[in-house]
Amino acid sequence: MNSRFLGIPDLVEVPSVAVVIDVMRAFTVAAWAFAQGAEQIVLAESLDEALALKSRHPDWAALKDGPPAPGFDMVNSPGLLRSVDLAGRTVVQKTTAGTVGALAVKDASLVLCAGFVVAEATAEVLRTRAGDSVTFVVTGEDGRADEDLACAQYIARRWAGESGTDAAEFLRRAADSRAATELAEGVRQGVHPDDVALCLELDRFAFAMVATPEDSLMVLRPLATSSPTDR
Incomplete structure (x- = not known):
């Protein structure tokens, strides 16, 4: 099996199968949005597009990185999102790295978005649908973010079925990453104290997240698997 690990700037061709990783925090947040009842997540190309979509669909909820801002309902924090009821709603998400990475591979035949919280479910989908080559898009820090590389x-x-793979070392790397430090120290805005811990909850959810182009938009939806049940 062939695994490639590339940053967004390194994507010079469209991969067949792409797994876009953003642990802290875009795709941890996306997973929590689905857990809170969201029906779908639209990945926006810009803040302006997110606001325009929200304007056309007032019942949609818009989410962004950083501090709260006019027109946006939520910020990119799993700790803050876990108390929000999103039952049946569409969420529009725009982040600095995760959504950018997913849109960069929108023409791939299979696009999965992932973090540690959906790791095993993502691997299960790869085992059944990926063939023998997967490109992992390490979105943070132009491909250098160790939390994303560790997760990938x-x-x-x-995915390769390597028995005895111990998650502890990969989670430790993520916990020691620059992103985790900045979140813990309050360098980044729109943060809850539990964000780092929530991003490091291995296999919290029993679904993968598949992104597909729909009517000129990139739409993310959960795909249930037989992987670990919700805890």
Whole structure:
């Protein structure tokens, strides 16, 4: 099996199968949005597009990185999102890295968005649908974010069926990453104290997240698997 690990700037061709990783925090947040009842997540190309979609669909909820801002309902924090009822709603998400990475591979035949919280479910989908080549898009820090690379490498090993793969070392790397430090120290805005811990909850959810183009939009939806049940 062939695994490639690329940053967004390194995507010079469209991969067949792409797994877009953003642990802290876009795709941890997306998973929590689905857990809170969201029906779908539209990945916006810009803040302006997110606001325009919200304007056309007032019942949709818009979400962004950083501090709260006019027109946006939520910020990109799993700790803050876990108390929001999103039953049946569409969420529009725009973040600095995660949504950018997903849109960069929108023409791939299969696009999965992932973090540690859906790692095993993502690996299960790869085992059944990916063939023998997968490109992992490491979105943070132009491909250098160790929390995203660690997650990508862990999922790659689980996809390859490597027995005895211990998640502890991969989670430790993520916990020691620059992103985790900045979140813990309050360098980043729109943060809840539990965000880092929530981003490191391995296999919290029993679904993968598949992004597909629909009517000129990139739409993310959950795909239930037989992987670990919700805790």
